[in-house]
Amino acid sequence: MPELARLWTIAWASGAIFADMDHCNDADDDIWKSDEGISQWISTADERERTRVGHRRLMADLLPFGYEDQFTFLDLGAGTGAAARAVLDRYPKAQAILSDYSLQMISEAHRELSDYKDRYTYVELDLASGNWRSEIPFDLGAVISSLCVHHLPHERKGLLFREIFAHLEPGGWYLNYDPVIAQDPEVQAAWLRAMDRRDPAAAEKRANRSPEEQRRYESHIRHMMPLAPQIELLGAAGFEAIDVFLKELDHVIYGGRRPMVGGPAV
Numbered sequence: 506m507p508e509l510a511r512l513w514t515i516a517w518a519s520g521a522i523f524a525d526m527d528h529c530n531d532a533d534d535d536i537w538k539s540d541e542g543i544s545q546w547i548s549t550a551d552e553r554e555r556t557r558v559g560h561r562r563l564m565a566d567l568l569p570f571g572y573e574d575q576f577t578f579l580d581l582g583a584g585t586g587a588a589a590r591a592v593l594d595r596y597p598k599a600q601a602i603l604s605d606y607s608l609q610m611i612s613e614a615h616r617e618l619s620d621y622k623d624r625y626t627y628v629e630l631d632l633a634s635g636n637w638r639s640e641i642p643f644d645l646g647a648v649i650s651s652l653c654v655h656h657l658p659h660e661r662k663g664l665l666f667r668e669i670f671a672h673l674e675p676g677g678w679y680l681n682y683d684p685v686i687a688q689d690p691e692v693q694a695a696w697l698r699a700m701d702r703r704d705p706a707a708a709e710k711r712a713n714r715s716p717e718e719q720r721r722y723e724s725h726i727r728h729m730m731p732l733a734p735q736i737e738l739l740g741a742a743g744f745e746a747i748d749v750f751l752k753e754l755d756h757v758i759y760g761g762r763r764p765m766v767g768g769p770a771v
């Protein structure tokens with residue numbers, strides 16, 4: 506069994522993977538492409554976002570721009586635009602291109618982005634496909650993604666990082682905010698312990714999933730990877746100045762910069 510698959514199996518068998526269902530799920534189009542799935546997700550969004558405000562702001566602050574700079578950035582799997590809004594708020598002259606594969610999400614996003622009307626466009630893009638739309642230029646100042654890339658298979662993540670690299674201007678940054686799994690089951694168990702103390706209802710919920718919740722959960726986590734191989738993929742795609750800028754239990758912000766000279770890695 507390949508090493509990663511073995512680690513996932515250990516983590517799964519130990520019951521130690523605890524990501525909530527609020528992350529994106531590339532297999533479960535029935536969640537992201539259904540009215541019911543989207544309205545359920547939207548109805549719980551405020552509560553989740555309260556715990557993420559600091560992470561969203563940090564992502565915006567990491568970008569290499571002054572407050573008055575004009576630049577265009579792309580938000581992949583943008584949903585209703587929580588990550589993009591943090592960047593737009595921080596940089597009043599920035600322009601956003603948001604992308605997502607769910608028409609329901611896109612429609613909901615237009616409602617939530619009504620205050621940003623002249624500052625964004627939204628394009629349909631399936632990250633699993635690699636068919637980037639021609640509206641997305643090759644000189645982006647930055648690309649961000651949040652709570653989405655973790656559901657792409659390992660090989661697709663690597664290809665996506667190369668596609669992002671190719672769409673950045675020299676010196677442009679990519680940042681990804683995402684959950685990861687631990688490589689060591691003991692570490693995974695420690696994360697779980699801490700999470701359960703923060704949210705005592707979580708253990709109870711985990712132990713009492715309905716068959717449907719269990720099915721969604723298994724689908725949700727199946728491509729989740731440890732951090733180290735993702736950092737390797739970034740390096741292989743050609744990024745430099747790579748760092749894990751934030752790590753809090755299973756949540757990370759990592760990223761890097763397209764070098765000032767040199768083309769995409771082949």
Ligand SMILES: C[S@@+](CC[C@H](N)C(=O)[O-])C[C@H]1O[C@@H](n2cnc3c(N)ncnc32)[C@H](O)[C@@H]1O
Binds near residue numbers: 529531
């Ligand atoms: C948990 S939401 C995160 C939304 C937003 N980035 C945020 O941080 O709030 C995941 C988003 O990824 C989108 N998504 C899932 N799989 C996708 C794919 N293959 N291509 C593009 N978008 C995808 C979903 O439609 C959803 O909007």
